Amino acid sequence: MRTLRRKRGPVQTAARRSWVRRLAAGVSMALLVPMTAVVAGTTAPAAAGFNPAAFDFWVDSGMGPIKSRILRAADGNTNRVVYVLDGMRAPEHLNGWEIETDVPNALARANINVVMPVGGMSSFYADWNAPSEFFGIPGNGPANSGSGAGNALSGGPGKSYRYQWETFLTSDLRNALADRLGFNRHRNGVFGLSMGGSAALTLAAYHPDQFSFAGAYSGYLNISAPGMREAIRLAMLDAGGYNVDSMAPPWGPQWLRMDPFVFAPNLVANNTRLWIAAASGLPTGGDGPNMNTVNGMALEALALxxxxxxxxxxxxxxxxxxxxxxxxxxxxxxxNWNDEALRMIPDLSNNIG
Incomplete structure (x- = not known):
């Protein structure tokens, strides 16, 4: 087990002295604000956005056709593969890592094939118990915009059908990548942020033949802790108007199966190589003075x-x-997540393929 710690100057040392007080305040705030992957007034790397070197890869599934974006390894190998998971507001056109960062290109330069599933807003990349609905009323209005509880009765992904993301990632997509591109089915990596970080650990815990490495940034790794289910309920309402009860009944086997704190023994027994990260919640010089920063501080404190x-x-x-x-x-x-991914890449590279 290793813990990475960076050298601290006087300002950082003073900040760390007040860590406990700030963390307690942040957790209290986080239970009151939606747990979404906000972009807190930051500027994405210059090369971020649609990547013409990547290509669309459509695969049929129980959810219908699902798009992923594929970026091939620089050396053309098919043995080294990583799945890159999005946050709660995952849009339907591109994966957030492609939109907001240059991390996919950095992975390709490290001779890793990059698989970027597209979509799955608020899904936790899980197989849900039922389509998302409230009071027996399925969503059938205009498609979700991804913002606000007003989307609770809207249509969109996971509402007219049941989310089956775990099955898709570990069966449909995995097999299609092997059959059509020759990608290795085994010793893949998977990592993600927030919702995607929690999901990465879940996938590795229950599919060790597929994933030898998993990374979680700012993930929610103790979802059965007091207040966490209701925090997730608020977050899913805000991110597309989804109902956590449709995902998994409260405190039942399906919910506990999704909790990294509960399934931690699987990760130890599998000897899965893990990279687990969370920042302090203190803003950097690039985080602007706005409400996104305030929310981002609280959310990171909860993740921490x-x-x-x-x-x-x-x-x-x-x-x-x-x-x-x-x-x-x-x-x-x-x-924050961009910088963490760059720190992680050498460890990922050494533990896949």
Whole structure:
């Protein structure tokens, strides 16, 4: 087990002295604000956006045709593959990592094939219990805009049909990548931010033959902790108007199966190589003075509390397969996740293929 710590100057040291007080305040705030992957006034890297080197890869599934974006490894190998998961507001046209960062290109330069599933807003990349609905009324209005509880009765992904993302990623997509592109079915990597970080650990825990590496940035790794289900309920309402009860009934086997704190023994037994990260919630110089930054601070504080809890849980299990990264500055925002991915790439590269 390794913990990455960066050298701190006087300002950082003072900030760390007040960490406990700020964290407690942040957790309280986070339970009151939606748990969404906000872009907190940051500027994405210059090369971010639609990448003409990537191509659309459509695969049929129980949800209908699903698009992924594929970026081939620079050296043309088909053995080294990573799945890159989005956050709660995952749009239907591109994966957020392609929109907001240059990380896919960095992965390709490291001779890793990049698989970017598109869509799955608020899905946690899980197989849901039922289509999202409220009071027995399915969504059938205009498609979700992705903003606000007003979308609760709108149509859109996961409302006229049941989300089946775990099945898609571990069967439909996996097999299509192997059959049509020759990609390795085994010893793949998977990582993601926020919702996608939690999902990456879930996929690795239950599909160790497919995933030898998993990374979670700002993930919610103790979702059965007091208040977490209701925080997730608010977040899913805000991110497309989804009902957490349609995903998994409260506190039942399906919900507990999604909780990294609960399934941590699987990750230890599988000896899955893990990269677990959460920042302090203190803004960087690039995070503007606005409400996105305030929300991002609170959300990251909640993610940090979850991550520290998960670290303790793994320690009690004797885990030696984890690197923890705790940057002294960073909020729930793309600049934080971009930097974390760049730190992680060498470890990912050494543990796949």
């Amino acid at each position: 509390a979850n991550t520290r809890s998960f670290e303790v849980r793994m320690a009690t299990l004797g885990a030696r397969n984890v690197t923890y990264s705790y940057p002294p500055f960073g909020i729930h925002a793309w600049n």
